[in-house]
Amino acid sequence: MAKKGNTGRKGLSPSQWVKIRKVSQVVFFIIFLILFFWSRREFYLNPSIESGFKEDLVNIPLKLDPLVMIAQAIASRKILKGSLLALFTLVLTYILGRVWCGWFCPMGTILEWLPIRTWKKRQPSVPEWFRGIKYVLLLVILFSALFTNLTLLFLDPLTIGYRTLTTAIWPGLDKFVTFLELKLISIPFLSAAVGGFDSLIRPAIFPAHPAFFRYGLLYFGFFISLIVLNVLAPRFWCRYLCPLGGLLGLLGKVSLVGCEIESSCSTCGKCIPECPTGAIKDEEGVYCDPGECTMCLVCAENCPGDSVKFPFKITKFLREPYDIDRRKVLLSLGATAVGVGLLETNFAGQLLPPTPIRPPGVMNERFLSACIRCGECSTVCPTNAIQMAVFDGGVEGFWTPVVVPRIGYCDYSCNACGQVCPVEAIPPLSVEEKRVQVIGKAHVDRERCLPWAEDQECIVCEEMCPIADKAIELELVEAPDGEGGIKILQRPVVIRKLCIGCGICETKCPVAGEAAIRVWVPTGGNKNGHNHHG
Amino acid sequence: MTDLSRKEFLRFLAASLGSIYLSGCMDQDKLLSKSLSPDKITPTPFLPDPQNTNSTDPTSEPEEIPTQEPSATPDSVYPDLAVARKGDPEQMVRAAVESLGGMGRFVKPGDVVVVKPNICASYHSYEYAATTNPWVVGAVVKMALESGAKQVKVMDFPFGGTAEQAYRASGIQAEVQKAGGKMVVMSNIKFVETAIPNGKDMKSARIYDDVLRADVLINVPIAKNHELALLTLGLKNLMGVIYDRPYMHINLGQRLADLSTRVPSNLVIVDAVRMLMAHGPTGGNLADVKKADTIIASPDIVAADSYAATMFGYEPDQLIYIKKAVQMGLGIKNLSKLNIKEIDLG
Numbered sequence: 056m057a058k059k060g061n062t063g064r065k066g067l068s069p070s071q072w073v074k075i076r077k078v079s080q081v082v083f084f085i086i087f088l089i090l091f092f093w094s095r096r097e098f099y100l101n102p103s104i105e106s107g108f109k110e111d112l113v114n115i116p117l118k119l120d121p122l123v124m125i126a127q128a129i130a131s132r133k134i135l136k137g138s139l140l141a142l143f144t145l146v147l148t149y150i151l152g153r154v155w156c157g158w159f160c161p162m163g164t165i166l167e168w169l170p171i172r173t174w175k176k177r178q179p180s181v182p183e184w185f186r187g188i189k190y191v192l193l194l195v196i197l198f199s200a201l202f203t204n205l206t207l208l209f210l211d212p213l214t215i216g217y218r219t220l221t222t223a224i225w226p227g228l229d230k231f232v233t234f235l236e237l238k239l240i241s242i243p244f245l246s247a248a249v250g251g252f253d254s255l256i257r258p259a260i261f262p263a264h265p266a267f268f269r270y271g272l273l274y275f276g277f278f279i280s281l282i283v284l285n286v287l288a289p290r291f292w293c294r295y296l297c298p299l300g301g302l303l304g305l306l307g308k309v310s311l312v313g314c315e316i317e318s319s320c321s322t323c324g325k326c327i328p329e330c331p332t333g334a335i336k337d338e339e340g341v342y343c344d345p346g347e348c349t350m351c352l353v354c355a356e357n358c359p360g361d362s363v364k365f366p367f368k369i370t371k372f373l374r375e376p377y378d379i380d381r382r383k384v385l386l387s388l389g390a391t392a393v394g395v396g397l398l399e400t401n402f403a404g405q406l407l408p409p410t411p412i413r414p415p416g417v418m419n420e421r422f423l424s425a426c427i428r429c430g431e432c433s434t435v436c437p438t439n440a441i442q443m444a445v446f447d448g449g450v451e452g453f454w455t456p457v458v459v460p461r462i463g464y465c466d467y468s469c470n471a472c473g474q475v476c477p478v479e480a481i482p483p484l485s486v487e488e489k490r491v492q493v494i495g496k497a498h499v500d501r502e503r504c505l506p507w508a509e510d511q512e513c514i515v516c517e518e519m520c521p522i523a524d525k526a527i528e529l530e531l532v533e534a535p536d537g538e539g540g541i542k543i544l545q546r547p548v549v550i551r552k553l554c555i556g557c558g559i560c561e562t563k564c565p566v567a568g569e570a571a572i573r574v575w576v577p578t579g580g581n582k583n584g585h586n587h588h589g
Numbered sequence: 590m591t592d593l594s595r596k597e598f599l600r601f602l603a604a605s606l607g608s609i610y611l612s613g614c615m616d617q618d619k620l621l622s623k624s625l626s627p628d629k630i631t632p633t634p635f636l637p638d639p640q641n642t643n644s645t646d647p648t649s650e651p652e653e654i655p656t657q658e659p660s661a662t663p664d665s666v667y668p669d670l671a672v673a674r675k676g677d678p679e680q681m682v683r684a685a686v687e688s689l690g691g692m693g694r695f696v697k698p699g700d701v702v703v704v705k706p707n708i709c710a711s712y713h714s715y716e717y718a719a720t721t722n723p724w725v726v727g728a729v730v731k732m733a734l735e736s737g738a739k740q741v742k743v744m745d746f747p748f749g750g751t752a753e754q755a756y757r758a759s760g761i762q763a764e765v766q767k768a769g770g771k772m773v774v775m776s777n778i779k780f781v782e783t784a785i786p787n788g789k790d791m792k793s794a795r796i797y798d799d800v801l802r803a804d805v806l807i808n809v810p811i812a813k814n815h816e817l818a819l820l821t822l823g824l825k826n827l828m829g830v831i832y833d834r835p836y837m838h839i840n841l842g843q844r845l846a847d848l849s850t851r852v853p854s855n856l857v858i859v860d861a862v863r864m865l866m867a868h869g870p871t872g873g874n875l876a877d878v879k880k881a882d883t884i885i886a887s888p889d890i891v892a893a894d895s896y897a898a899t900m901f902g903y904e905p906d907q908l909i910y911i912k913k914a915v916q917m918g919l920g921i922k923n924l925s926k927l928n929i930k931e932i933d934l935g
Binding site: 250467469515517 | 710711712748749750751752753754755758773774775776777778779781798799815816817835836838839841868870871872873874877
């Protein structure tokens with residue numbers, strides 16, 4: 056990472072540096088993907104991990120993200136040890152400017168690779184004040200965090216990356232591969248080969264049984280729309296919207312190393328349309344706004360006169376019209392107060408407060424102030440029980456994790472979500488501790504349950520119940536056997552004090568549509584498992 | 590731009606469409622699962638085949654069938670069923686199988702063997718008797734390899750937790766790998782729709798391809814409580830090879846018997862080292878576990894299940910799937926008609 060003190064003069068030429076930067080982008084993108092798949096694989100294959108460095112390792116990208124870590128620390132009023140890694144990024148940015156955006160960020164890399172349209176001749180005609188949006192977003196996120204609200208962290212580029220990979224790209228690929236396999240396996244001479252291929256990729260890369268995420272299209276659409284915005288300007292997201300870019304841009308303004316256009320510049324203007332973020336301006340001389348510069352070095356590569364340098368020196372904060380000013384601060388503060396206030400007044404007009412089932416061990420009253428909306432818990436959940444809320448967690452809880460037992464159950468032998476959570480919003484519990492967390496209580500719907508409503512034999516919920524003494528008992532009753540006689544029928548009854556709400560009964564209930572046994576959050580919320588015992 | 594003439598193109602199109610159509614026409618079931626058709630699996634020459642001797646007529650009245658129950662031929666070279674007690678698990682498995690004529694009677698050199706233990710969930714270790722004893726499974730794998738098996742695959746389809754976790758938590762993975770066998774995670778796409786020609790109620794099911802293709806299936810259930818079926822034993826253990834289990838629960842007894850006609854076990858080894866007496870099939874309470882140190886082995890799945898049922902104090906007939914299997918002529922439930930070899934290793 057020691058890169059550009061000597062740019063141009065001796066050593067590497069600017070275009071060589073650009074190549075190194077591209078390699079760095081590819082390498083970090085691959086590392087991001089590997090960590091994603093590895094986290095999935097490690098936890099999927101071995102969910103009952105007690106502790107160790109694995110979960111720290113898989114979370115490194117998020118822990119390096121200063122926006123997420125600062126907002127989380129403010130909102131939860133607690134500084135986690137792991138969050139301190141974000142200081143590294145801040146220091147790096149102070150020294151080298153927004154290298155995060157140009158060299159490492161996987162979102163930036165994708166947006167740079169998919170420019171959709173190249174703007175070779177001029178900079179796009181998006182108004183310059185749009186650049187201020189990212190600063191307003193940044194301020195709103197930080198002010199909201201003061202009010203313990205983290206809702207807008209779903210706009211952090213890394214959480215977008217994780218969420219999209221988890222809920223759309225990876226299961227989408229899985230479905231596509233499954234589709235191909237199913238078609239090919241029915242061709243006789245290929246079936247053995249397809250079977251062999253299948254055992255190679257499952258469970259190593261894809262799960263043995265297809266993962267399911269609700270609203271995959273929504274996540275994918277959100278992600279694609281960020282890419283499509285590139286039509287308006289290259290790296291539209293990074294230029295105008297990204298709140299993390301805003302934070303790093305503020306530091307980049309005074310970074311020790313920054314783009315400087317020397318007086319030898321012939322003002323030919325070649326570099327101006329080349330700059331992917333439009334950081335170079337030609338107003339009373341050509342200069343670069345270091346707050347917008349991602350240190351991509353394309354300008355230096357294109358400069359015919361070798362006038363673009365990256366010297367090491369103290370830089371003065373140079374204000375641009377779109378930078379943070381008093382108006383923006385007041386606007387953000389006002390927007391935050393109104394927004395957070397509206398959330399408090401239940402402006403969505405929900406009659407009943409949302410009572411989502413949260414992952415095990417979550418304490419509701421502080422969960423929304425701790426969860427960074429990254430969706431890693433959803434990534435590692437081996438049964439797909441953990442889904443991302445849209446509105447089932449309330450407006451404030453947009454894209455926070457909820458347990459949806461009809462899709463998957465909280466596996467009795469798994470504690471992966473708490474292990475992988477980068478901010479302990481889901482506490483890291485041992486398997487034994489997790490097993491006594493009450494996340495809900497099951498209720499039999501006697502109007503729909505087969506043995507209750509139709510005198511049919513079915514004990515699936517009792518059979519599946521993982522509790523040692525069975526939280527579902529079978530009541531014996533006499534019922535007509537359909538042939539004029541009497542049979543002994545077993546009917547499920549939930550033993551409330553034993554039920555932990557894992558939801559395997561709801562997942563596996565064979566009744567069509569909604570299950571005839573469903574898990575609900577107990578009245579008073581799922582504050583803490585132990586409150587409900589004894 | 591192209592050198593392809595219209596004629597060539599049409600010919601090519603016709604050929605490809607034809608081949609796609611043909612592949613669709615072919616009976617997928619037969620092509621995918623060349624192997625375990627019931628006739629190929631018919632028991633070894635040493636034991637009269639109950640299926641054949643008993644001219645199974647699906648239309649005959651159930652009441653009549655028990656009277657057709659074949660009696661074991663007295664001059665059988667080997668006993669119908671062997672029970673070993675009071676040894677360590679591997680000793681008992683070896684003793685029981687040895688007295689049935691040794692593993693070589695069931696596994697021929699070059700065979701691909703599937704061992705199907707009961708690994709129903711990932712919740713507990715083997716002491717809780719919800720999953721088959723790992724050393725029993727390990728011993729079966731070793732013996733199959735000693736008899737020249739080309740490959741021994743061990744698999745189940747847990748309903749609770751992932752297979753990977755269940756394989757590890759049960760301790761079975763470690764013993765199987767030590768013994769040289771392979772743990773297979775059952776994958777969605779390899780459950781192939783398969784006709785069950787001899788099924789009375791269940792005429793087809795998605796059955797796991799590896800099981801269908803195996804030369805030998807060794808069924809290694811653990812004897813444990815189950816509220817609907819009373820007990821889960823060998824016949825019930827076969828449920829792990831099909832995809833849609835909730836469907837099986839309707840008319841469970843008959844459907845288990847139907848399944849066994851399509852996926853017959855060449856050898857059944859019931860693990861009663863520990864028996865789960867209550868709160869099955871998942872368990873979790875050591876107070877529900879009874880240490881019985883017993884292994885039951887038989888090529889007759891009905892006989893093995895019937896013997897195991899008596900260890901819980903049930904009459905074989907009380908287990909609906911035994912009753913249905915006997916009606917279909919799948920084996921002998923009447924222990925007094927069986928030639929049983931009891932071995933006490935204690």
